[in-house]
Amino acid sequence: MSATKPNDGKEGEVAMETEETRKISEEALYGALWRVNNFAGNYNYERLMGLGMCEVMVPIFRSLKVTGDKLREGLTRHMVFYNTNPYPGAMIMGIMAAMEEAKANDESFPAETINDFKVAMMGPFAGMGDSFFWATLHPIILVMAASWAVNYNILGFFFSYLIAVEAIVFTVIPFFWGYKFGVNIVEKIRNSQIFAQMVTGSKVVAMTVVGVMIATLIHVSTPVVLFQTSAQGSGVNIQSVLDGMMPGLLNLGVLFLVYWLLRKKLSTVVVMIILMALTVALKALGWVG
Amino acid sequence: MWSKAFEIAVLTGGWTLVVFNLPMVIMALTKKDSKFWTWVIMICRGLNDAASYAYIIPAVLTGWALGDVRTGLYVGGTIQLMFIGVFIVGASIPPNPYLAAILSTAIAILTKASPGAAIALVVPVSVATQLLTDAFMTLNVFLVHWGDRMAAEGNTLGIDLLNIIDSTGWMFLNVIPAFFGIGLGVDAAAKLLTLMPQWLDSGLEYTSGVLPALGFGMLLLMIGSAEFWPFFFIGFLAAEFMKINAVSGAVLGLMIALVYIRLKPDLNKPTTVKEASR
Numbered sequence: 001m002s003a004t005k006p007n008d009g010k011e012g013e014v015a016m017e018t019e020e021t022r023k024i025s026e027e028a029l030y031g032a033l034w035r036v037n038n039f040a041g042n043y044n045y046e047r048l049m050g051l052g053m054c055e056v057m058v059p060i061f062r063s064l065k066v067t068g069d070k071l072r073e074g075l076t077r078h079m080v081f082y083n084t085n086p087y088p089g090a091m092i093m094g095i096m097a098a099m100e101e102a103k104a105n106d107e108s109f110p111a112e113t114i115n116d117f118k119v120a121m122m123g124p125f126a127g128m129g130d131s132f133f134w135a136t137l138h139p140i141i142l143v144m145a146a147s148w149a150v151n152y153n154i155l156g157f158f159f160s161y162l163i164a165v166e167a168i169v170f171t172v173i174p175f176f177w178g179y180k181f182g183v184n185i186v187e188k189i190r191n192s193q194i195f196a197q198m199v200t201g202s203k204v205v206a207m208t209v210v211g212v213m214i215a216t217l218i219h220v221s222t223p224v225v226l227f228q229t230s231a232q233g234s235g236v237n238i239q240s241v242l243d244g245m246m247p248g249l250l251n252l253g254v255l256f257l258v259y260w261l262l263r264k265k266l267s268t269v270v271v272m273i274i275l276m277a278l279t280v281a282l283k284a285l286g287w288v289g
Numbered sequence: 290m291w292s293k294a295f296e297i298a299v300l301t302g303g304w305t306l307v308v309f310n311l312p313m314v315i316m317a318l319t320k321k322d323s324k325f326w327t328w329v330i331m332i333c334r335g336l337n338d339a340a341s342y343a344y345i346i347p348a349v350l351t352g353w354a355l356g357d358v359r360t361g362l363y364v365g366g367t368i369q370l371m372f373i374g375v376f377i378v379g380a381s382i383p384p385n386p387y388l389a390a391i392l393s394t395a396i397a398i399l400t401k402a403s404p405g406a407a408i409a410l411v412v413p414v415s416v417a418t419q420l421l422t423d424a425f426m427t428l429n430v431f432l433v434h435w436g437d438r439m440a441a442e443g444n445t446l447g448i449d450l451l452n453i454i455d456s457t458g459w460m461f462l463n464v465i466p467a468f469f470g471i472g473l474g475v476d477a478a479a480k481l482l483t484l485m486p487q488w489l490d491s492g493l494e495y496t497s498g499v500l501p502a503l504g505f506g507m508l509l510l511m512i513g514s515a516e517f518w519p520f521f522f523i524g525f526l527a528a529e530f531m532k533i534n535a536v537s538g539a540v541l542g543l544m545i546a547l548v549y550i551r552l553k554p555d556l557n558k559p560t561t562v563k564e565a566s567r
Contacts (some may be wrong), residue, residue: 031322034313034330035449041456042436044429051436055452058445059322068443075440075448079433134376135511140539142343142369146501147535149345149366152359156366160343164335172331197556201546207517208542210505211524212533217370219498247529254499258506268375269384272412272503279499280492288495 022104024097028063029179032056032097036090036175048083053093053118060097064104074100077115084122085129087170091185092121094178102182121186128199136202137166143213150217220250223289293354294471300350301340301391301467302460309333310457317449342376344368344390347463351394364394364404368411371500374507382422389414391467392474399471400479405494410478421462429455520545 024032039052057078061071084092096118103109141162149156177185189195221239228235242249261271282288309330316322340346345365352361368390375383389411397407432455439447513521520542527533527541550556 027322030324030327034327037334038456041452042429044433045426046430051433051452058449072443079440130378139373139508144535146366146369149362152362157349160345161339163339163342167338168335197550201550203512203517204520204546205542207520208524209538211521212528212538215525215528217501254502258502262506262510276496279496283492283495284488
């Protein structure tokens, strides 16, 4: 940083030693990494992942030799409200480590920037992460696993562990990228077409898979026969009429009934109870089977 | 029964105490971090994370402990499908069927009830888990204030230990009720199930084939938009008329996606062309 030359004399050497750039050691970065995974240890209604964020900074401050008032100030700074999706959130934590490193080396680095950045990023990252990981990638994996499992195929159990791979990969890589590239990475992601393509593409896959699953995993049919007379083979079988229109029409009907109830802002549990009551009643009446 | 209950409690979460919470505490206490143990923690944590999202895993582990993996697969898979669209968005805590997956599997196996009847348990138990989670998150508010005081004192070790020890609560939240539920509840459940009339039993059996619609409905509410609904119907029609299964459905979806992202103008702005040609 300073332009001190080695042959400046004793005073210069002393100055160089004190101004030596502090760097987070590799061990400390790994220490931060497993703490990143512990982000929700103290998930609470007031500050959500606040303490988790603060814990990540523990090895960082230790490695940067931040002590005394600066340590107290730093730890308090990271105790504020923090909530985001854990996977892209790991990137925020990596960027935080890079920013704390910059601050430890440069007194004039404004402390507010650190929290301002964190607060500005957690919302968009949560939205992005929830819709990509929770609402798209997990369902694709889990639907496939479950479709095996309900057919008693053990592959469903092992395939579920793909989530573990995802959890490890999408914590480790974002964290180290966040630390390495710092704030710049956010702009890169924002402008990256590949990322947008991935999000759209995975939604297409998820929707297609859900369509397939509605047709194959929901089992509704009706044995009702109308206009039955004593003659053999008389009467109108409702199921064959429906199948003639389009196979799986009842499956779609059940799905859209549920969808409509959920759109009415009924909670999951209420819809579940309605669905149970309805099927039990209809089954007892012999209308479905 | 209690030894089986303990075995299940260990398999479905108790193991994490020794495998990764202990190394965490040791690293926090010695204030020395190790690359090797970080990887051990990351991998075991990943396995545990998978279990907390994929309810097939606790169900199959329970089935394994009780010697009936098939029932575990069926119950776990059905619960998975019911809850496929239910996850934490922002800070709202939804009903969580982790404990329910363990208990339903255990009851289905131990009382020889139909899986459908055992799955009827999922509603009350997952709501109970939701309430327990709420209570735990309220307790955590007090602990975060303790953390505030530690931060003001610059007590890094205290913050470390507080968060590590607090994190075990998420495991105990499921494992302790599972232990007592299996130890005490199975006989009661068996009695209850013998009282169940035939029409209710067969009705609930039927319900388990309909409940996946709920999970998919939730999911479609999240990701369904005018842009993406057509893909749903492509998948549906392909399955109805060509009888494809989940895997070929995913491959079909992937192929459509690869074509679609090339054709969508928003995703192919001129900037990329420039970057690509550079």
